Amino acid sequence: MSRLLKFNIFRFNPEDNLSEPHMEEFVLEEADSMTLFVALNRIREEQDPSLQFDFCCRAGICGSCGMVINGRPGLACHTKTKDLPGEITLLPLPVYKLVGDLSVDTGSWFREMYTKTESWIHTEKVFDPNAEEERMDNQKAVEIYELERCVECGCCVAACATSRLREDFMGAAGLNRVARFLVDPRDQRTDDDYYEIVGNDMGIFGCMGLLACEDVCPKHLPLQNQLGFLRRKMGITSLKKIFKK
Numbered sequence: 001m002s003r004l005l006k007f008n009i010f011r012f013n014p015e016d017n018l019s020e021p022h023m024e025e026f027v028l029e030e031a032d033s034m035t036l037f038v039a040l041n042r043i044r045e046e047q048d049p050s051l052q053f054d055f056c057c058r059a060g061i062c063g064s065c066g067m068v069i070n071g072r073p074g075l076a077c078h079t080k081t082k083d084l085p086g087e088i089t090l091l092p093l094p095v096y097k098l099v100g101d102l103s104v105d106t107g108s109w110f111r112e113m114y115t116k117t118e119s120w121i122h123t124e125k126v127f128d129p130n131a132e133e134e135r136m137d138n139q140k141a142v143e144i145y146e147l148e149r150c151v152e153c154g155c156c157v158a159a160c161a162t163s164r165l166r167e168d169f170m171g172a173a174g175l176n177r178v179a180r181f182l183v184d185p186r187d188q189r190t191d192d193d194y195y196e197i198v199g200n201d202m203g204i205f206g207c208m209g210l211l212a213c214e215d216v217c218p219k220h221l222p223l224q225n226q227l228g229f230l231r232r233k234m235g236i237t238s239l240k241k242i243f244k245k
Ligand code: SF4
Pocket: 156, 159, 160, 161, 162, 163, 171, 172, 206, 207, 208, 209, 210, 211, 212, 213, 214, 227
């Protein structure tokens, strides 16, 4: 016999002056291979059409369904109810601006972080649309691709103690992004240029290294390696700067 699942869901509409943050209970019969995506849609269709949450791809690709699931940030479309106890508590991701209920605005956070970290190729080369495409070493392309797999779900930032303490911290997603450009041979920035961006407490020196980010990343990005790589690189750059004086 299938279980009756009890959902405790955070409710609050910041647009409504009469709305107060509270938890609301819903009960739903579990179905085979049910994901939280299916469960939340059924609750919205059958019990409360005003419930707000974000979904787009249902396949762990768009990154829009991040939420705190029984205390742990994760993707709702990738979470099967059979892997959870009968009582499920859902909260919106912290750090980001709340849109309503389980929906948060990760887009503005990522846009701001990409601007701050100058997330684009910096090169003096003038683009020639008629030139043959330049080849890249296969190994290097794989290395960059590995870091490009981030789906911007925001779970790593929501799990990060530093991000909870200071809102200007770039978080693992931001630091991973910087590492992605650092290894890209087309980007002509020097280590000193990168130091200006991440060699501070908003960047790699604000990271406490406890790796909650890597634990929750649904795409299993090698965040530990990237944080270590950046810490070593920026540490050496900082020493060089001191001895140059
Ligand atoms: S290791 Fe650094 S970036 Fe990752 S969760 Fe901890 S403080 Fe945040």
